[in-house]
Amino acid sequence: MRVLGIDPGLGRTGVAVVDGQPGKLRLVHATCLETRAGSDAERLHLLFGLISTVIDEHRPSFAAVERLFFSTNRATAMRVAEARGVLLCALAGAAVPVAEYTPNEVKESVAGYGAARKPQVLRMTMQLLSVDTIEGPDDVADACAIAVCHHHRASLTLRVRGRVRPPVNALDTAVAAALSRLRAGAR
Numbered sequence: 254m255r256v257l258g259i260d261p262g263l264g265r266t267g268v269a270v271v272d273g274q275p276g277k278l279r280l281v282h283a284t285c286l287e288t289r290a291g292s293d294a295e296r297l298h299l300l301f302g303l304i305s306t307v308i309d310e311h312r313p314s315f316a317a318v319e320r321l322f323f324s325t326n327r328a329t330a331m332r333v334a335e336a337r338g339v340l341l342c343a344l345a346g347a348a349v350p351v352a353e354y355t356p357n358e359v360k361e362s363v364a365g366y367g368a369a370r371k372p373q374v375l376r377m378t379m380q381l382l383s384v385d386t387i388e389g390p391d392d393v394a395d396a397c398a399i400a401v402c403h404h405h406r407a408s409l410t411l412r413v414r415g416r417v418r419p420p421v422n423a424l425d426t427a428v429a430a431a432l433s434r435l436r437a438g439a440r
Contacts, residue, residue, distance in 0.1 A: 257313035258400025260392045261337040267392030270311045271400035280382045285389045308347045317403035320353040362402040
């Protein structure tokens, strides 16, 4: 599965393309899309073009986008929301299914703790992607973590729905047998 992780922003948007499945993830592409000059309208148009290029080049199966959380600075929150809207529009136009995750969901999925600090999340993201470094500003590392989060969450969702069975080992077999005996005894 190829996932495009996106950490939205008007000035800087982190993007990362991650292939594979949990336990075998590979970082394909990671960069920061920057829109520095011009009016907000021009910058949003530029952002649309930049993300469309990434989508066309990497053909993701899914996109994972950080869900907006309200900050104390309303002006900043509004600009991020506008950028996010443009990104979602480009993804919809390219028929890429979108999943949205809060920062805490990303941290929990990657680091195992929803209140993990950035250094912890970065270390775990690099470890899960088997890379020594993630170049660029924090937005790029955040995009990588968002893509990894979707890989983990999508895999878990499929298992819960019963579409994909986890690998069976001796312990799984013993636990299933014990549960079966308990259920049979309760009848």
